[in-house]
Amino acid sequence: MSAEAMVRGGVAERLRTVRWYQQPRWKRLGAMIALALLATMVTGVQGSQRDLFYALEEDFTGPAPWIWLAVTVGVWAVREFAAPQVRTATEAARGAAHGPRAWVRRCWSDRRVRYGVLGGLAVLAVFLPSTVDRYWQTVLVDQIAIYVLVAIGLNVVIGWAGMLDLGFIAFFAIGAYSAAYWTGALPVAPPMELNNFAVIPVAIVTCLVAGVLLGAPTLRLRGDYLAIVTLGFHEIVYLTAKNLDGVTGGTGGAKVDRFSLDLGFWSYEWGVIDPMPYYYLLLGFIAVTVYFFVRLEHSKVGRAWTAIREDEIAAASTGVDTVRYKLMAFAIGASTSGVAGVAYASKVGYINSENFIILLSVLVLAYVIFGGMGSLVGVLFGAAFLVWLPEALRDVVDPKDRYMYLGVLLVIMMIYRPQGVIPSRRRSRELKMAQSGDVDAAPATKPVGGEQS
Incomplete structure (x- = not known):
């Protein structure tokens, strides 16, 4: 293999390499941080014509950005790192509930049960709003x-x-x-x-x-x-x-x-x-x-x-x-x-x-x-x-x-x-x-x- 081909191969390999910040997980983190900053600005105080930076100073010197960051990054962390555990627990729960689910399906296939449940929901829809x-x-x-x-x-x-x-x-x-x-x-x-x-x-x-x-x-x-x-x-x-x-x-x-x-x-x-x-x-x-x-x-x-x-x-x-x-x-x-x-x-x-x-x-x-x-x-x-x-x-x-x-x-x-x-x-x-x-x-x-x- 010639030196030129080796150089080309190395360049192609570097182009194919996915950097850590290019991975979907960290892209989502960047999106959530940007969302927190945007939410801080749009839900903060109103601007002033006399001071162009008044709103930014008020918004980012208080607790609002940290609250929004805690919410968005918390959602990201739970979704990214707790997802396997949640999925495993969900699959285990589904396996344990296989018998009851099959029983519910059999009952639901019965027209009388199905119409009874729908009738109960209709009664709730009619009478609940009056309360x-x-x-x-x-x-x-x-x-x-x-x-x-x-x-x-x-x-x-x-x-x-x-x-x-x-x-x-x-x-x-x-x-x-x-x-x-x-x-x-x-x-x-x-x-x-x-x-x-x-x-x-x-x-x-x-x-x-x-x-x-x-x-x-x-x-x-x-x-x-x-x-x-x-x-x-x-x-x-x-x-x-x-x-x-x-x-x-x-x-x-x-x-x-x-x-x-x-x-x-x-x-x-x-x-x-x-x-x-x-x-x-x-x-x-x-x-x-x-x-x-x-x-x-x-x-x-x-x-x-x-x-x-x-x-x-x-x-x-x-x-x-x-x-x-x-x-x-x-x-x-x-x-x-x-x-x-x-x-x-x-x-x-x-x-x-x-x-x-x-x-x-x-x-x-x-x-x-x-x-x-x-x-x-x-x-x-x-x-x-x-x-x-x-x-x-x-x-x-x-x-x-x-x-x-x-x-x-x-x-x-x-x-x-x-x-x-x-x-x-x-x-x-x-x-x-x-x-x-x-x-x-x-x-x-x-x-x-x-x-x-």
Whole structure:
């Protein structure tokens, strides 16, 4: 071997050598330290125009940076060094629980037991909220239940069909403005005024059409390009609602009638003060939506969406009509958000363009990813927990900083549990195979959120 070849071999060997700071463990440590420093700054005191370094001095001379470092580095240390012990203990517990788990599966396969458990959960969902105070009842209705409906619809688009949508709250706005228009609340009079319940199917059809109109020109786009287009769609809807004062009321908004029901022999009107009647109504909407979506997930349509998400080219080569099913995903997901929009407008009684800013689209996307994309149970949990968390911090955290803590939680989740809290079995299996190197080639269609390393 010549000297030149030996030199080349030595250079190549050095390039292939992985330094200690290039190892994934220490990269994660660097990310956690950076997260601690960022959290210190964003949750610290406000800056001063007279002294540019006032905020930095106040933030980093107090105990805040050490508290954040202790939290983030502690999470890193537990995750990196205690993981084998936790995994061993978990596997031992699973082995010990094999018999009881098998017994639970046998019982769960019995339809009577399954329906009994679901009935018990339904009873808890109906009666438990009435035991909390009025503030949390309002949060449960105005925020948690509404955004659970929106998140269920977005899960169809990104969790099942694998299409990244950053403007999903636009369909929520379309549903809300449909309620305002057809109840006669906007400056433009409708051909006929409808009851809020009668507006729901109209809003569903309107959002279906809007979903098709968004999906049709974007079928050739994937990943970041699709996200940019959906972001633009949201801005179109938002700016239209904001600037067309003579049609939408602009920033002045519109006062929307609340739900009412008149059957001739019996009538009822949902009031302003008590939120519980709205809770029962929204609980019914969520139950019906979850039932149909569970059936849809295991149908031919749901399997086609899974095939498209896994590998669109392979799905098309096996006869899946990708154009049709992607349009269906946009339309069905949008229709659920339309129902939520009607419920929201009818509950709060007033809407304007600022109720539908882009931040809401980002938050709903975070709810779906945090809970577990593709998992209905995970999406329900993610939306409920992340809506509850900022409200639970209201007494101990400055209102401007609540979402900073939410951001820290999301960053930690994306580093150590990217599949979500309650992931779908398929998604969890995919990430485990990718991390273990069992997958020889990446799919032709990149997964939502990018490839996992």
